[in-house]
Amino acid sequence: xxxxxxxxxxxxxxxxxxxxxxxxxxxxxxxxxxxxxxxxxxxxxxxxxxxxxxxxxxxxxxxxxxxxxxxxxxxxxxxxxxxxxxxxxxxxxxxxxxxxxxxxxxxxxxxxxxxxxxxxxxxxxxxxxxxxxxxxxxxxxxxxxxxxxxxxxxxxxxxxxxxxxxxxxxxxxxxxxxxxxxxxxxxxxxxxxxxxxxxxxxxxxxxxxxxxxxxxxxxxxxxxx
Amino acid sequence: xxxxxxxxxxxxxxxxxxxxxxxxxxxxxxxxxxxxxxxxxxxxxxxxxxxxxxxxxxxxxxxxxxxxxxxxxxxxxx
Numbered sequence: 001x002x003x004x005x006x007x008x009x010x011x012x013x014x015x016x017x018x019x020x021x022x023x024x025x026x027x028x029x030x031x032x033x034x035x036x037x038x039x040x041x042x043x044x045x046x047x048x049x050x051x052x053x054x055x056x057x058x059x060x061x062x063x064x065x066x067x068x069x070x071x072x073x074x075x076x077x078x079x080x081x082x083x084x085x086x087x088x089x090x091x092x093x094x095x096x097x098x099x100x101x102x103x104x105x106x107x108x109x110x111x112x113x114x115x116x117x118x119x120x121x122x123x124x125x126x127x128x129x130x131x132x133x134x135x136x137x138x139x140x141x142x143x144x145x146x147x148x149x150x151x152x153x154x155x156x157x158x159x160x161x162x163x164x165x166x167x168x169x170x171x172x173x174x175x176x177x178x179x180x181x182x183x184x185x186x187x188x189x190x191x192x193x194x195x196x197x198x199x200x201x202x203x204x205x206x207x208x209x210x211x212x213x214x215x216x217x218x219x220x221x222x223x224x225x
Numbered sequence: 226x227x228x229x230x231x232x233x234x235x236x237x238x239x240x241x242x243x244x245x246x247x248x249x250x251x252x253x254x255x256x257x258x259x260x261x262x263x264x265x266x267x268x269x270x271x272x273x274x275x276x277x278x279x280x281x282x283x284x285x286x287x288x289x290x291x292x293x294x295x296x297x298x299x300x301x302x303x
Binding site: 219 | 264267274278291292
């Protein structure tokens with residue numbers, strides 16, 4: 001990852017954390033100041049979807065041209081996406097406790113997101129259960145495509161078809177409801193970009209570590225045989 | 226040694242003067258105390274964020290160093 005992108009991510013993050021806490025937000029009942037949580041909770045999910053999208057892209061590339069590096073990229077993007085998803089789930093539960101009355105409401109959006117995360121957890125279970133490198137790469141790449149295809153309706157479609165309390169779902173408008181004058185977009189979109197870039201950065205480090213690990217194993221192999 | 230003691234005394238004096246100043250002017254309304262002390266929270270969040278970012282940068286550098294190290298080790302054998 002390019003160094004200037006890292007700096008852009010860090011600068012945007014600082015802007016988001018200062019602006020998110022201090023800039024004006026719409027005054028709303030029940031939500032009150034917690035409307036600011038939108039700057040920190042929703043970018044986790046946007047980041048997760050973007051990282052999963054890259055993961056499935058590298059999985060498809062792997063199926064077309066199976067190289068170790070593409071497999072690593074697919075795994076690590078899924079890994080970082082899962083991290084973001086878990087953080088999004090935890091922040092959402094804390095927010096729901098005060099906006100809806102309890103941390104787990106069985107809301108379609110919450111259930112869908114939980115199932116999607118479980119589907120992705122199964123991806124790692126699958127990877128852990130296959131010994132052969134090529135077989136693991138191929139199987140998990142195919143499963144990754146399925147996981148992405150399952151996540152989209154679980155998070156974006158089903159909650160919109162039923163009644164849900166989550167903004168942007170059935171019977172509820174999206175966050176257009178809040179940003180009466182586009183004030184919130186000025187922080188929300190930079191937050192999405194910043195967290196996504198941080199995710200890409202983490203992935204780049206983890207892919208490097210994996211590559212190093214493989215090189216070391218190769219070296220040891222060369223010594224013993 | 227003498228220099229050290231002098232420096233310690235200087236720092237102590239600084240603290241004493243700060244405390245004395247605080248007592249003399251209790252109505253200090255600086256930024257960190259205004260608006261329900263929200264700026265304190267912002268400061269705390271920024272400290273955590275800075276720590277994490279610096280940590281990520283250091284991790285990045287460490288991995289890069291390992292990469293070059295392994296590259297050097299690898300090249301003469303091949």
